[in-house]
Amino acid sequence: MEAGLQAERTTLAWQRTGLATSVVALVMLRLAVLRSSLFIGTASAVVVFIAAAAIVEGALRHSRRMERVQTSGAHAGLPLTGPALAAACTVLGTAGALLSLVG
């Protein structure tokens, strides 16, 4: 039972992070539009897409994760959305730094 809750918490953490990333990316997209920066706008749009994909992937993965943990099988491995979300956050940070330094 406790293991099932662990899997549940992990799925919720994915949803939370995906949602937060997409919201920040949307705000960055708006900022890029206001400053008419095509490059940063495109990067933000890609990040929105990655975050949405992470939410969908996390939901699809949930049942498998529950099953693994309850049979105390091996961890299903970090999905590609893990490093992808980390890269997305890095892109948002770099895009913001470019906006604040270059204008």
Added chain:
Amino acid sequence: MEGWRVSMALPSHLHPAGLAATRSSGGCRGPHPLLWPDECDGCGAMTRRPRRVYDQGQETDPRFSLANERTLLAWLRSSLALVVAGIALLTLAELTQVDWLPESAAAVAFAGGAATAILAYRQWVRVELALRLSRPLPSNLGSLVFLGSILVLTFIGALAVLTSST
């Protein structure tokens, strides 16, 4: 899973060698929806990525790995918090007369956010390896960078208050 059945029809030289070997030993699931090969049930060979993590050591209690996964996500949210702070400072910069102070603070926040995200993934790899090799957990450079960014932001904030009062 459908995708896998289709690719089984390909000539054998088109298969990634490791993948073909694992799949043929039976009891395996299809490739991951996002093309990130998943673990196989019941057949010894693992195709989980990143290989440099899953090729080493022994299986851990899945609850520890799940906790490590959640820690990565929590760090990514912390990194996003710094990015949001940067966005707020950029917006603030348009409202004030002093132009360089909020903009440089925003640059610090954004750079801190980007670095925190990179270090979060690095730390996930290091912790997962430590778990699999039964080694002590490594210290986290990311927390130092995160703390450093907040300290610098606080310093710039204090500077802004002091210069605006004179």
